[in-house]
Amino acid sequence: MRTNKEYIADFHNPDMPDIPYSTLNLGPTHPATHGIFQNVLKMDGERIVDAEQTVGYIHRAFEKIAERRPLYQITPLTDRLNYCSAPINNTGWHLAVEKLLGIQVPKRVDYMRVMIMELARISDHLICNSILGVDTGALTGFTYVYQYREKIYEIYEEICGARLTTNMGRIGGFERDFSPKVFELTKKFLVEFPKIWREFESLLSRNRIFMDRTIDTGPISVERALNYGFTGPNLRATGIDYDIRTADPYCSYEEFKFDIPVGTTGDTYDRFVVRNEEIWQSLSLVEQAIRKIEACEPGIYHADEDHYYLPPKKEVYRNMEALIYHFKIIMGEIEVPAGEVYRAVEGANGELGFYLVSDGGRSPYRLHFRRPCFIYYQAFPEMIRGQLLSDAIVVMSSLNVIAGELDA
């Protein structure tokens, strides 16, 4: 069988006779796309000659909607970007707003945020890697670890009452303190999950068939990845240790000890391994965060900012100032200072940035989400060109393209 390189060379060779290719619509409703996006593949039998991707099937104009909303009401919009790790999006948005408003949050809030963000990262990577297993044909690993995402959701539920679209936290902190149950559940998770995850890893990461399927599948070179603007695990798989948690620390990440795993070739297997290792790092980060939270003075869970943080109900009923703030915040009548900020967080998928321009009104003048999935998806045709149909599925699932984040 000819190699992919030979195949691509033939394709670009003008002397080659014209072969009638067939067109295959992979999506918008296809079981492997995990969301709604279309790939029009030009096929020569099983071989992908060329591909073209279509985006926008679930475009909901979040950036435009955000221009009419007060800042705190934009948080639920961010839930729906990468819905596999909503707390990271929420926190990223809050960090952007805090940067604009110049709010200093207490250390304890930072640690609490780190805790939920790392839990969200675990749940995101867990889904991505186990779905990669499903797409190569091994369903068992997925159903086996899936219940541990459920455990993470139970923690979310205990923190904010929601599970998937969490709307967690407020500008300047959290809406309420973490209950003791949260720490109890998290500690239980930290004990139980590693055992299960080790089992999952041993099922796939040295499995001959899985390795054959993923090694050298959909590789991308460092240069191409950087040119496209890859970030996150997909960039780290090519060998660059770019991670916003260390490159531009937020939420006191500089106080934490963790490693940044990198790959070498940027193929599907590397992405899988990098994500696996990041789960282990996140577990250690959650553990460190809990220890740091416990060392802090209890009861502090938000910054002392009357303008942006809802006063306690008791105050609202007894204190006129509090009533006014309550009213103004709820009605979204708080004026925001004019300015322009960009704040990125290390989302589970890569650099999730919020570019916020304010002209001093109640809502942003312009808000742009830098969505890593949108960028990865641009590189998708290049990565699968010359490969087989099965590879396209595996590559897409290892890039972890989430439709909600892709289309915003």
Add this chain to the structure above:
Amino acid sequence: MSAVMIKLIFIVVVFGVSLFVAMYSTYAERKIAAFLQDRLGPNRAGPFGILQPFADGIKLFFKEEFIPLKADRWLFLMGPGFFMITALMTSAVIPFGADFIHDGKTIALQATDINVGLLYIFGVVSLGVYGILIGGWASNNKFSLLGAIRAASQNISYELAMGMSIVALVMMTSTLSLREIVDQQAGWHWNVFYQPLGFLIFIICAFAETNRAPFDLPECETELVGGYHTEFSSMKLGFYLFAEYINMFISSAVLATLFFGGYQFPWVSSMDPGLTKTILSVVVMFGKIFFFIFLFMWVRWTLPRFRYDQLMNLGWKILIPLAVVNIVLTGAVILYKMM
């Protein structure tokens, strides 16, 4: 009762048993998958969900019969039927138990003992791919067509290796009759001990022939939606799914017959002929069949699936040379023994 009547009754029984086993294989598959995945599995229809296959069957019968507008109507209808018929035909030559001798009459627990039984099985099994090919082509869907093409190429490639692994076995047994092959394996003389390599090749090919994971490329749902049966609905889809389980049952029976002594078991085969022996031998046979069915399911829920080119590599570059080596080895051993 005339011999013909007995044969006819037996054929109906075998037919019913194959269908019943296939039906409950679907249930077993779901229960085993659930067990491996730490879930409960079907548990609503009847106690422990044992009525689930009936519920599924009724559901499939009541589903809307959908034929795509541009599909080739006749072939579209023919595909599933053809697949089902070929799947059911193979059980004709499999001996399910020791002879039952009653009033001086011998009743063989085998529909027919033709002297080319092994060839017959291969012939019928390779016809089965036409059902897939016809159905996949007639649906006028690219995913179906890809699935059908994959099925055809996969079956051709793996039948070669399978046939060659059998050649070595036949060199040893010097017969193609399944009954005689089973009789030769009385006691512990199971062929698997004499032909371990042949067995390995055969079982891998059996997985490929039945389109089971890790060789379930023709219908892999993550790539080809449903493969060759993407466009099929109601009982036509049921036929495809069902025939796959019948194939699995037959493959398990063939595996047991060829390599694991069929209905022979050391302690059972030395018994006097009679009702007890017959019943025990049938139990032994089905025990072996169920073991292999379980193995099929266990593998399916553990391993990822091959890619198309890897599948071809394994078939042509590894299994066929291995099968040739096996033939040469067997020949050398036979020659050595003769000298």
